[in-house]
Amino acid sequence: MKNLLGIVFSNSHKHIISELTPNRCMGSLPVGGRYRLIDFVLSTLANSGVEDVGIITQTNYQSLMEHLGNGREWDLSRKSGGLVIFPPFSRTESGMYRGRIDALYSILGYLRSSPATHVIICDCDMIFNTTYEDMLLSHIDSGADITILYKKMPLEADAAKDACVLSLAEDGRVLDVMISPPVAGEHNVYLNIMITSKSLLEYLVSSCYSHNQYSLARDILQAKAGQYHIHAYEYTGYVSRLYSLQSYYDANMALLDPQVRRLLFPREMPIYTRVRDEAPVRYGLGSKVSNSLLADGCVVEGEVENSILFRGVTVGKNAKVKNSIIMQETVIGENSHLEWVMTDKNVTVREGRMLTGFRTYPIYIAKGSVI
Amino acid sequence: MLKYHKKKWIAMILAGGQGSRLLSLTRRLAKPAVPFGGKYRIIDFTLSNCVNSGIDTVGVLTQYQPLLLNEYIGNGQPWDLDRVHGGVFVLPPYQQSTGSDWYTGTANAIYQNLHFIQRYDPDYVLILSGDHIYKMDYSKMLHFHRQKKADCTIAALEVPRHEASRFGILASDEDGRITSFEEKPAQPKSNMASMGIYIFSTPTLIRYLEEDAENEASAKDFGKNVIPAMLASGARLYAYPFEGYWKDVGTIDSLWEANMDLLDPSKPLDLGDPQWKIYARNAVRPPQYIGRDAVVQNSIVTEGAEIYGVVDFSVLFASVVVEPGATVRDSIIMPGTVIRSGAVVDYAIIAEGCEIGEGARVGSRPEDTPDKSQWGVTVIAEGVTVAPGAVVPAKAVVDDDWSIGPPHTLDASTSAKEVGEVVRA
Numbered sequence: 001m002k003n004l005l006g007i008v009f010s011n012s013h014k015h016i017i018s019e020l021t022p023n024r025c026m027g028s029l030p031v032g033g034r035y036r037l038i039d040f041v042l043s044t045l046a047n048s049g050v051e052d053v054g055i056i057t058q059t060n061y062q063s064l065m066e067h068l069g070n071g072r073e074w075d076l077s078r079k080s081g082g083l084v085i086f087p088p089f090s091r092t093e094s095g096m097y098r099g100r101i102d103a104l105y106s107i108l109g110y111l112r113s114s115p116a117t118h119v120i121i122c123d124c125d126m127i128f129n130t131t132y133e134d135m136l137l138s139h140i141d142s143g144a145d146i147t148i149l150y151k152k153m154p155l156e157a158d159a160a161k162d163a164c165v166l167s168l169a170e171d172g173r174v175l176d177v178m179i180s181p182p183v184a185g186e187h188n189v190y191l192n193i194m195i196t197s198k199s200l201l202e203y204l205v206s207s208c209y210s211h212n213q214y215s216l217a218r219d220i221l222q223a224k225a226g227q228y229h230i231h232a233y234e235y236t237g238y239v240s241r242l243y244s245l246q247s248y249y250d251a252n253m254a255l256l257d258p259q260v261r262r263l264l265f266p267r268e269m270p271i272y273t274r275v276r277d278e279a280p281v282r283y284g285l286g287s288k289v290s291n292s293l294l295a296d297g298c299v300v301e302g303e304v305e306n307s308i309l310f311r312g313v314t315v316g317k318n319a320k321v322k323n324s325i326i327m328q329e330t331v332i333g334e335n336s337h338l339e340w341v342m343t344d345k346n347v348t349v350r351e352g353r354m355l356t357g358f359r360t361y362p363i364y365i366a367k368g369s370v371i
Numbered sequence: 372m373l374k375y376h377k378k379k380w381i382a383m384i385l386a387g388g389q390g391s392r393l394l395s396l397t398r399r400l401a402k403p404a405v406p407f408g409g410k411y412r413i414i415d416f417t418l419s420n421c422v423n424s425g426i427d428t429v430g431v432l433t434q435y436q437p438l439l440l441n442e443y444i445g446n447g448q449p450w451d452l453d454r455v456h457g458g459v460f461v462l463p464p465y466q467q468s469t470g471s472d473w474y475t476g477t478a479n480a481i482y483q484n485l486h487f488i489q490r491y492d493p494d495y496v497l498i499l500s501g502d503h504i505y506k507m508d509y510s511k512m513l514h515f516h517r518q519k520k521a522d523c524t525i526a527a528l529e530v531p532r533h534e535a536s537r538f539g540i541l542a543s544d545e546d547g548r549i550t551s552f553e554e555k556p557a558q559p560k561s562n563m564a565s566m567g568i569y570i571f572s573t574p575t576l577i578r579y580l581e582e583d584a585e586n587e588a589s590a591k592d593f594g595k596n597v598i599p600a601m602l603a604s605g606a607r608l609y610a611y612p613f614e615g616y617w618k619d620v621g622t623i624d625s626l627w628e629a630n631m632d633l634l635d636p637s638k639p640l641d642l643g644d645p646q647w648k649i650y651a652r653n654a655v656r657p658p659q660y661i662g663r664d665a666v667v668q669n670s671i672v673t674e675g676a677e678i679y680g681v682v683d684f685s686v687l688f689a690s691v692v693v694e695p696g697a698t699v700r701d702s703i704i705m706p707g708t709v710i711r712s713g714a715v716v717d718y719a720i721i722a723e724g725c726e727i728g729e730g731a732r733v734g735s736r737p738e739d740t741p742d743k744s745q746w747g748v749t750v751i752a753e754g755v756t757v758a759p760g761a762v763v764p765a766k767a768v769v770d771d772d773w774s775i776g777p778p779h780t781l782d783a784s785t786s787a788k789e790v791g792e793v794v795r796a
Contacts, residue, residue: 032657032658033657033658034657034658034674072448255657256660258660258677261657261660264657265656265657270655270656271655271657272655273655275449275653277449277648277649277650277651277653278643279409279410279642279643279649279671280408280409280410280642280671280672280673280686280687281659281671281672281673282634282643282670282671283667283668283669283670283671283672283682284636284668284669285668285669286668287667287668288666289661289665289667290661290662290663290664290665291661291662291663292660292661293657293658293659293660294658294659294661295658295659295674296410296658296673296674297643299643304661308658309658
């Protein structure tokens with residue numbers, strides 16, 4: 001599908017989960033045992049047949065670039081087009097972006113030279129799976145200027161802090177966009193994915209830039225909801241939004257539900273990720289594992305319950321890991337006991353340590369820590 | 372002629388074998404493509420050894436059922452063999468102006484591809500077999516070959532005396548120079564066995580292959596013809612002693628054992644060594660899920676598997692499902708196979724995409740089989756459905772859907788022959 005160009009913002013929302021993002025962007029947040037958050041949006045684009053994707057980065061993009069490589073795993077390593085990564089300062093007039101419009105302005109040349117007629121703009125802040133063919137068709141059929149993806153979902157007060165809530169007419173037209181409103185309950189939540197024609201995007205970005213406006217949500221969606229026909233397209237599939245450390249924990253734990261995995265990982269719409277060539281998981285003599293997800297490269301000699309083990313994790317003899325998220329290459333020493341814990345990458349928990357958080361307050365252990 | 376970048380050495384992997392002793396597992400694929408060790412295929416070990424040893428140009432000689440192997444190797448990217456100069460090439464037999472020939476022997480297969488070797492003008496050619504499980508740094512062997520100024524170096528390892536007559540057996544002097552070589556001798560003179568890994572200095576290889584091609588009495592085989600001819604003419608042949616894990620997985624029993632060896636931490640074949648990874652084309656599946664009441668011990672399991680039952684001493688490949696109440700012990704379950712509730716699988720190799728119905732019984736434990744001559748590993752071929760409640764006896768080889776049962780018609784002393792199925796001798 002050369003008529004749809006994908007633009008992905010890998011950095012937005014990162015301030016929301018600051019514990020996990022001091023050295024990484026949202027896109028490279030490890031999730032679900034073997035994924036980075038950007039895998040979901042990139043796979044949905046690839047599974048929709050989108051062949052050209054530009055990734056906009058801002059800070060801490062080294063781990064993201066390493067993860068993406070040339071985009072081969074998402075079949076985005078193409079002879080022309082394919083995956084393109086835009087770091088800040090990639091052009092003389094670009095710099096640290098104040099908002100998405102600044103960033104889009106700095107890649108106007110890329111937009112102009114693309115053969116696409118339409119552009120789909122996505123953030124990296126949720127675990128979901130879909131394709132965009134129907135949304136694009138709906139955009140064209142409705143005659144809308146902009147079509148935005150939303151889902152009707154219950155919103156807790158803290159979730160609303162990082163959400164745009166839509167008020168819609170019966171025909172799906174967006175009447176108002178409320179940014180971080182003080183609301184709770186069921187609402188139409190914008191999922192930070194929009195489709196528009198490339199020509200309109202070029203015009204809007206140039207025009208906003210000339211007025212020193214930089215916020216896509218505030219200066220385009222909100223300010224121009226009356227002036228332009230903005231259409232809301234409903235997403236009915238599974239989604240979990242990441243907007244806090246707790247929501248990150250919950251979103252991971254939700255993957256233990258077989259129903260959720262069935263919705264997220266259908267065979268015909270795989271979620272692609274970087275291949276690491278790890279050996280299969282080895283379960284030792286004393287291993288006792290229940291209700292857990294494990295990625296390749298793990299060695300389990302102890303007990304694991306209600307937990308997610310990322311690639312290359314070692315759980316020693318008589319160690320017990322419960323209700324925890326253990327990221328890549330973490331070593332849990334013999335006789336240690338972890339409950340309600342999130343360890344970042346390369347953490348070492350020595351023998352006999354006890355770490356316990358609480359369901360509403362899982363302990364987070366920073367990358368590379370030795371305990 | 373096109374100018375290619377000269378290479379110090381290249382590797383040629385013999386991957387044409389049918390693997391007829393692997394019975395139904397090689398019905399639709401060549402032996403090197405048989406799944407192994409949870410996420411690999413047998414040839415991954417040889418290909419990974421090549422790359423890890425610094426070889427960037429590899430020819431893979433295929434003949435029997437090449438489709439899957441061709442597709443699997445593809446452009447070689449998973450092994451880092453998608454190269455600007457060199458890379459991996461699948462070399463099937465082809466038609467020449469003088470007529471077309473199948474590969475009639477290992478030496479003939481290389482002989483027919485001499486022009487491929489000559490393109491790269493390598494100083495040395497490494498000849499490998501695509502159906503062995505081992506890790507080996509061929510660069511150390513090359514160093515040995517150069518040190519000895521050898522014409523040909525053969526990797527050799529000690530095998531138990533009673534097994535020696537299955538191998539090419541060589542004897543060498545104190546310096547390692549080979550003094551005799553016998554292919555599968557009835558009375559082995561030593562227990563140093565050829566591993567089927569040869570390094571040739573290129574001019575020697577070409578000379579002896581050309582001579583062998585002229586010889587109509589020759590079976591065109593390295594072990595039977597070329598190596599003895601070289602010895603007879605006084606060429607410098609050396610034995611490179613290899614120590615470590617090595618297994619020819621040519622039979623059902625050896626394939627089963629080699630998989631089980633991965634579960635034994637005392638066996639020196641570490642798949643997890645970051646310095647010597649075994650690369651494979653990976654399945655795109657979510658992490659494996661172990662259910663609330665599952666019991667998984669002494670096993671290796673890979674991406675996409677879902678286990679709700681009991682798994683012990685087994686190797687489970689991608690996307691295998693073991694339903695609640697099912698039991699899998701001492702078995703190898705290949706990609707996509709589903710073991711339904713209440714089914715029991717013991718000492719079996721179940722190929723890709725099978726379904727073992729509810730309450731079915733596949734294979735049996737040696738301790739439950741009074742007549743040991745009737746016991747052996749059970750094999751279920753690709754895509755077979757075993758009906759709910761059906762019983763597949765030990766040592767049976769099932770090629771087609773199976774619905775024979777229920778258990779009372781088949782006690783342990785009833786051999787599979789009586790139910791009209793194939794039983795291995």
